[in-house]
Amino acid sequence: MDSKLFPEGATRCSFGQYLLWLGFISAMLLWGVYASFLIFYNGIGVTAMDNYFGFALWITFDLAVIALGAGAFFSGFLKYILKIKQLEKIINLTVIVGFICYSGAMLILTMDIGQPGRAWFGYWHPNVHSMLTEVIFCITCYCTVLIIEFVPLILEQKQLNRNKFIHALAHNMHVHMALFAGIGTFLSTFHQGSLGGMYGVLIGRPYAYRDGFFIWPWTFFLFVLSAVASGPVFTVLICTIMEKVTGKKLVEYKVKALMGKIAGSMLCLYLFFKYLDTWAWATDVLPRMGFTFDQMFYGLIYGKWLFWSELIVCGLVPAIMLIVPAFRNRPWMLYTAALLNCTGIVINRYVFTVQTLALPVMPFDKWYTYAPNWSEYATSLMIVAYGLLVLTLSYRYLPVFPQERELNS
Amino acid sequence: MEEMRASKQYGGALPFLLGFLVVAVAGWVLFPDILFVDKEQPFRFSHVAHVEGQGMLCEDCHYFREDGSFAGFPTNEECAMCHDIGDPQELVDALAEVTGSPDNIEDVLKQEEGPEALDYLILSAEPEDIQAERAFIVKYLAQGKEVPWYNYQFQPDNVFFSHKAHADLTMAQVAALEGGHGEAEAAEADAEDGTNCNLCHLEDIHLRSDTPPFQENVMTGYSKMTMKMWQCERCHAQMHQSNACYVCHK
Amino acid sequence: MQVKEFKIKWGMVIDIDKCSGCGACMVSCQVENNIAPMTQEDPHNHLQMMTTKRDDPSNKLRTLTWLNVYELNNGKAFPEHDVAYLPRPCMQCGHPACVPVCPVVATDKNEEGGIVSQIYPRCIGCRYCMAACPYHARYFNWWDPLWPDGMDKTLSPNASVRPRGVVEKCNFCHTRYMKAKDRAREEGIDPMELPEGYYVPACVEACPTGAIVFGDLNNPEHKVAQLAKSPHSFRLLEKLGLDPQVYYMSKREWVREQGDNHAAGDHNSAVKQASQGHE
Amino acid sequence: MGLNRRAFIQFSVGGTLGLLVTPVIWKTLDDVSIWTQNWGWIPTLKKGVEERVPAVSKLCPSGCALRVETVGGEPYSTTGDEDNPLSKGGLCPICADAVPLLYSPTRVQGPMVRTGEGQYQPVSWDEAKKLLAEKLGAAGSSVAVISGDDTGSGNEVFSALLAELGSDDYYMMPSPQMAATRAWNGLMGGEGQIGYDIAGSDFVLFAGADALSSWGPTVSNMNAFAESHPAGEKAKSTYVYAGPARNHTSSVCDSWVPVHPEGMSAFLLGLAYNLITEGRYLESGDFAALRSLLASKYSPAQVEKLTGVSKKSLAELAGKLLRASAPVVVADYGCSPAVAAAGIIVNLLLGRMNTWGGMVALPEVEPVLGSALDRPTRFAKDLPADVASGAFAPKVCLIYDANPVYGLPQYGEKIAEKAEFTVAFSTFKDETAAVADLVLPAAHPFERYDDLVNPFGVANTTYVASSPVVKPSLDVMGAPQFALDLAAEMGLDLGFENFEEVLEAKAEAAEAAVGTVGSYSVGLGLPALSDADKTSGQLALYAYSQLHIGSASMATTPHNPTTIRDTELQGKQMFVRINSETAKANGLKAGSKVRLSANGVECQALVHVDEGVMPGVVAAPLGFGHTAWDEFSMGKGGNVYKLLTVSAGSGGSAWTGSAVTIAKM
Incomplete structure (x- = not known):
């Protein structure tokens, strides 16, 4: 029915199947839209957030997808600036994933702020000292860059591309893509760093606070590095899932392994700094603030197991698996490592957001717990559904995978 | 594509300029009209009648209170220092006699003068001022409501x-x-x-x-x-x- | 980050040994600052009534208690058990954690007197300042304020009513300060040299045991300036270096100890430091 | 000239650029943000002249003298009254919320007549007056009044009305004043109103009296405490609290002596024993009998068993009292006359009668309505005893400023059954108004004339009257004024037509009542004291009151729910406090859901393990468990007043020694 619109030489599932899938996505989306309507209408009192947990699931979700979406800028950087040719086979997907992650995060953010009508104050009345100002600027700018990077791919759609003007436009944009990749890298590095800084500057929050050298540049780089260490393999995971779902080979394994190798090296570098940082935090920052390492953890949901999972099981283990070629070259090991790697980063963003706030700083205060409610889940899932929708449409109609034809012939 | 054939007749910048001008003019001229609506004050107040006519000073009404706050609009109580209507209930009763019910005493404002009980209270001389004063007394003083000035x-x-x-x-x-x-x-x-x-x-x-x-x-x-x-x-x-x-x- | 110095530094000294925890200060604070009572249903918002309940006041993480009275205990068993009450307003830190993080300058420490401002019409509700404040002195308006029908006639002229979605906090009843300055001007007193007691927040005025003393910490003639130097005085989380303008005092050592965190080892020295480490 | 696509696009692009150079987008963006700052559904503030009007709020048990802050004539807040000796600038958590209560959703809007179970019909004041006059006319002298007004001259009006109708069934709600009056003016034959010069004392022992939180003239007591403990200086006096659990009073007192709930009079008598051992003596024919009673029943060893206070600490405390230059003992527990009497005896043994910083007997302020009962007589009738015995069965019962259905549940609930026609003068839709046959809305304190005549516990004759601050927003009036109008309607002459004039006369009478009085003649209340050595041997209930939760007549006010801790109330469940030892013995832990029962009545609660409670004691808050009022209190927690056991001692009913059982649910 819509086969005219398919990428050149590609086959896609039947229209009925496609509609069924779209129906599933729409259901998810609609649930989220209902939740966000209530949130806009009644205010964010609808959520389970409270005065202790002002940053909660949404911020964790945002930070996580922004980190995982880092595949876009980093792969772009490697491909366009460092000219690693191999990556062109997956670069389109990284851009799409990046676009989904960033635009999704921005959608969540407009809901998350109590007064969406004043969202533009961040530009008009900026506080230059605030890390969040930097984040607001960079995220919105980078989202624009991602749109610019996404546009040529859309323009390359088979039917659209017949138009001479569009064809020329797409071509020209491609030619200048290195420039956008550069800008994107700059912006993205900046705000990933600022996101880290956002927590590092919380002088009253011992779990997150770092001072002196360990705030700048350390915390900044930790966030940048952790993002670039997980972004590429997240794209690999997405790609692999798409392959499983569609039953096609989309990117050759060599490229995936290369992405794994890149992520692995970055993860090693990250962990090296992260361990130093943790050590300095536990032995220097904490005692100066009057705390001990053990006081940072409580019960099950704030237990030390999170700490060890993040740093060892989801840190060191996948790092080794990714840098040792023998491991990396076995698909199941690569995917496991990728999964662990991404999990580690999500845990990192979670503890920095929630555990930081849960830790009682006043000695007479106590640990409180937070559990998201349906409205937060529904809206987060809405973003997931939105991502699936964009991926579905892109896969079905756009020439995302340059190798698809040859790999499946 | 087929529809893409170029249309030469308006090849210039005319539609562009037209669009620009139409919207720009509308935005500057119509928008403020839509954005702002005029609201009439509860009744016409003449500063001249009070300042020139009665020789009042600004500070008689707009003064600093003892706590340093500024008394913006005078209250009924302050106005009543000159516009003394005695027992408001008596006036309301007198007006109600004319209009038939205490609920619609404001109907007396439809006529230019009367009843006696009201005319007797009027201090103004000019016709316009008289009407304004009548409105003030009937709508606010008599009913004990403060004037909702804008x-x-x-x-x-x-x-x-x-x-x-x-x-x-x-x-x-x-x-x-x-x-x-x-x-x-x-x-x-x-x-x-x-x-x-x-x-x-x-x-x-x-x-x-x-x-x-x-x-x-x-x-x-x-x-x-x-x-x-x-x-x-x-x-x-x-x-x-x-x-x-x-x-x-x- | 540099600490801005002011000629006047409004501060409190709260004598914990005198606070009985009665709650009058908290109520006065709410009434003075137009904090709506917590009702669970908005009769004018049908969609809200159908879909969600507002908060129960026993959910202390959703209340708007600018001034919150904490209950402290010495952790000992009967009969050595001891209890103390600690009223916690905004500390008006000299080096506030909340101010530099605000992306839109909705909060600032810039005005003579050193009160940390919070401007509701500027606030976008990102809650970063709440994440930054270790005292939990900042509160978010999770819902639009709602007074039972008619009760909004009793609104105080001293605080604008906040819509939902913005952060608010104690500001030492700042409007009273502005009014005090106006009164001073009218009475021919220099607004920069307000006599003691000329300006006091509502909680201070309500407290039946006089547990809260308020004044200019920089003015040696004001009682707070002397009390802040008492060997029994301390500040909450002094170690973090936020330099609060609210001091506490207690003759009970265990209370002073709970004013700050003490990792194993620095226990005693820290208490000493806390009681002497201010000028 | 056809419009083709290209031209349209050009036009649109031009238009878009044109739009950008107009203020439309930018102004809209800005105005949207201004709109969010001034949403129409957010109420706006009133402007106008601001004033502070002195007034009296009688919403709390002792009454607060305060100033009402108004803007443009409309009240918005209350603050203490620095010029008033009762306030000295402070106020209590109920009266701090007095202004919002003016517009509480739970106010009675106008007079209402009961037409059926829970159904009421509005009537006019005139109709109500005629109806009541008719009922009273038919009732003859079978009329009773129940008053919860501990301090006001309104009592005189109602009392005079009752007298004119030929009845003397004037009942006061139980209160510390009732206990002290029965002990001093009744058992001990003393003269005058007991008070305590806490401010002048250098050693204050609060025996059971939660004086810095809910007992007596709370704010004035707190002032005295504040002045004796200047910040940053050495305390000028020592405050000791003796009671079964740590409470607000004990948290600021210099020390806490844990005393079992059933042993408060034994504790005081133990002190008396020590004082006599140290040579203290009383000029009284009963001294010998007292001494032998103490020797036989209240030796330190016996007292230790009854109270949990060791011989050593008892002797130490007695020693401190002896060494202090101006000690005073303020004793009250469960409104028990025996405890009050024992406290008075200790004060007498210390030689503290009518001394600076001691216990005083203030001269009675003479009634100004000729036929009104005097104060001690008003407190003589025993409502629980009369309800229990059946002596209480009036045809018409007027309930003035009281909520007996809530605050005295075992008896109050029967009032409506036993009285043929009950009339509730209620400001709020409380539990009593919910069962009354005629509900007459009493004006809020800021809408009426009212006064405070010597709030119980003050050390000097104190009189504060107040006139309305604001016109009533509802169809309400002051209850005493209605009583005067009613008397006029019925052709009874009370001597006054106007309550304002009553207050003027009362002020004069108060001016005449200066200095102290205080002879006491017969007995030392020994019969009441001799049976204070019984214990139930079970878990004992310590019911305590905190004003922010409410009182026997007031429910939680709108702004107080946030002041109630999450260890006191969680959702709809209240907490009771027990020691970890008690918890262990009963198989309970923090958060356990339990059922408390006594006298066949039950209350549900959660357990809060608190080391500040004596082992063997369950500390439970009074003030929860309302079945009427509004969402700030209705249905929250259980009514612990229900669990209080009345013991009919010789001096009158008391609530000491409530045994409870606690069972896990």
Whole structure:
């Protein structure tokens, strides 16, 4: 029915199947839209957030997808600036994933702020000292860059591309893509760093606070590095899932392994700094603030197991698996490592957001717990559904995978 | 594609210019009209009748209270010092006798004079003033309701404006300020060491016998004359005063 | 980050040994600052009534208690068990954690007196300042304020009513300060030299045991300036270096100890430091 | 000239650029943000002249003298009254919320007549007056009044009305004043109203009296405490609290002596024993009998068993009292006359009668309505005993400023059954108004004339009257004024037509009542004391009151729910406090859901393990468990007043020694 619109030489599932899938996505989306309507209408009192947990699931979700979406800028950087040719086979997907992650995060953010009508104050009345100002600027700018990077791919759609003007436009944009990749890298590095800084500057929050050298540049780089260490393999995971779902080979394994190798090296570098940082935090920052390492953890949901999972099981283990070629070259090991790697980063963003706030700083205060409610889940899932929708449409109609034809012939 | 055949006849920039002009003009001319609606004051108030006619001073109504706060609009109680209607209930009863019910006593305003009980209270001489005074007495004094004046310089609840802090500022000082200061330039013309009310309030209101309509922003409820924060900040900066948030906000 | 110095530094000294925890200060604070009572249903918002309940006041993480009275205990068993009450307003830190993080300058420490401002019409509700404040002195308006029908006639003229979605906090009843300055001008007193007691927040005025003393910490003639130097005085989380303008005092050592965190080892020295480490 | 696509696009692009150079987008963006700052559904503030009007709030048990802050004539807040000796600038958590209560959703809007179970019909004041006059006319002298007004001259009006109708069934709600009056003016034959000069004392022992939180003239007591403990200086006096658990009073007292709930009079008598051992003596024919009673029943060893206070600490405390230059003992527990009497005896043994910083007997302020009962007589009738015995069965019962259905549940609930026609003068839709046959809305304190005549516990004759601050927003009036109008309607002459004039006369009478009185003649209340050595041997209930939760007549006010801790109330469940030892013995832990029962009545609660409670004691808050009022209190927690056991001692009913069982649910 819509086969005219398919990428050149590609086959896609039947229209009925496609509609069924779209129906599933729409259901998810609609649930989220209902939740966000209530949130806009009644205010964010609808959520389970409270005065202790002002940053909660949404911020964790945002930070996580922004980190995982880092595949876009980093792969772009490697491909366009460092000219690693191999990556062109997956670069389109990284851009799409990046676009989904960033635009999704921005959608969540407009809901998350109590007064969406004043969202533009961040530009008009900026506080230059605030890390969040930097984040607001960079995220919105980078989202624009991602749109610019996404546009040529859309323009390359088979039917659209017949138009001479569009064809020329797409071509020209491609030619200048290195420039956008550069800008994107700059912006993205900046705000990933600022996101880290956002927590590092919380002088009253011992779990997150770092001072002196360990705030700048350390915390900044930790966030940048952790993002670039997980972004590429997240794209690999997405790609692999798409392959499983569609039953096609989309990117050759060599490229995936290369992405794994890149992520692995970055993860090693990250962990090296992260361990130093943790050590300095536990032995220097904490005692100066009057705390001990053990006081940072409580019960099950704030237990030390999170700490060890993040740093060892989801840190060191996948790092080794990714840098040792023998491991990396076995698909199941690569995917496991990728999964662990991404999990580690999500845990990192979670503890920095929630555990930081849960830790009682006043000695007479106590640990409180937070559990998201349906409205937060529904809206987060809405973003997931939105991502699936964009991926579905892109896969079905756009020439995302340059190798698809040859790999499946 | 087929439809893509170029149409040469309007190849120039005409549609572009047309679009630009139409929207720009509409945006500048129509938009303010849509954005602001005129609201009439509860009744016409003549400063002239009070200032020139009765020789009253501004401070008789607009004065500083003992706690340093500024009494903006006079209350019924203050107005009643001159506009004494005695026992309001008696007046209401007298009016109700004319209109038939105490619920629609305002109907007497449809006629130009009467009843006696009301005419007897009127202090004005000019026909327009008389009508205004009748409205004031019947609608507000008799019913014990304060007059819901629209304040042209309305500031929202989150602003604390201290008249006291600005009381000693003279027009001459403002006029002497350097820099592009709209109000200052305007003030320069008649700079004198008198009161500085003109700086913010309706110019020379004491010389007016009418109450122009209040222009209300439909979206925000602000008056068109509501001073925006940047204007406050600019003057504060020029006067070397603090622009910290809590200087004005509450 | 540099600490801005002011000629006047409004501060409190709260004598914990005198606070009985009665709650009058908290109520006065709410009434003075137009904090709506917590009702669970908005009769004018049908969609809200159908879909969600507002908060129960026993959910202390959703209340708007600018001034919050904490209950402290010495952790000992009967009969050595001891209890103390600690009222916690905003500390008006000299080096606030909340101010530099605000992306839109909705909060600032810039005005004479050193009160940390919070401007509701500027706030976008990102809650970063709440994440930054270790005292939990900042509160978010999770819902639009709602007074039972008619009760909004009793609104105080001293605080603008906040819509939902903005952060608010104690500001030492700042409007009273502005009014005090106006009164001073009218009475011919220099607004920069307000006599003691000329300006006091509502909680201070309500407290039946006089547990809260308020004044200018920089003015040696004000009682707070002397009390802040008492060997029994301390500040909450002094170690973090936020330099609060609210001091506490207690003759009970265990209370002073709970004013700050003490990792094993620095226990005693820290208490000493806390009681002497201010000028 | 056809419009083709290209031209349209050009036009649109031009238009878009044109739009950008107009204020439309930018002004809209700005105005949207201003709109969010001034949403129409957010109420706006009133402007106008601001004033502080002195007034009296009688919403709390002792009454607060305060100032009402108004803007443009409309009240918005209350603050203490620095010029008033009762306030000295402070106020209590109920009266701090007095202004919002003016517009409480739970106010009675106008007079209402009961037409059926829970159904009422509005009537006019005139109709109500005629109806009541008719009922009273038919009732003859079978009329009773129940008053919860501990301090006001309104009592005189109602009392005079009752007298004119030929009845003397004037009942006061139980209160510390009732206990002290029965002990001093009744058992001990003393003269005058007991008070305590806490401010002048250098050693204050609060025996059971939660004086810095809910007992007596709370704010004035707190002032005295504040002045004796200047910040940053050495305390000028020592405050000791003796009671079964740590409470607000104990948290600021210099020390806490844990005393078992059933042993408060034994504790005081133990002190007396020590004082006599140290040579203290009383000029009284009963001294010998007292001494032998103490020797036989209240030796330190016996007292230790009854109270949990060791011989050593008892002797130490007695020693401190002896060494202090101006000690005073303020004793009250469960409104028990025996405890009050024992406290008075200790004060007498210390030689503290009518001394600076001691216990005083203030001269009675003479009634100004000729036929009104005097104060001690008003407190003589025993409502619980009369309800229990059946002596209480009036045809018409007027309930003035009281909520007996809530605050005295076992008896109050029967009032409506036993009285043929009950009339509730209620400001709020409380539990009593919910069962009354005629509900007459009493004006809020700021809408009426009212006064405070010597709030119980003050050390000097104190009189504060107040006039209305604001016109009533509802169809309400002051209850005493209605009583005067009613009397006029019925052709009874009370001597006054106007309550304002009553207050003027009362002020004069108060001016005449200066100095102290205080002879006491017969007995030392020994019969009441001799049976204070019984214990139930079970878990004992310590019911305590905190004003922020409410009182026997007031429910939680709108702004107080946030002041109630999450260890006191969680959702709809209240907490009771027990020691970890008690918890262990009963198989309970923090958060356990339990059922408390006594006298066949039950209350549900959660357990809060608190080391500040004596082992063997369950500390439970009074003030929860309302079945009427509004969402700030209705249905929250259980009504612990229900669990209080009345013991009919010789001096009158008391609530000491409530045994409870606690069972896990």
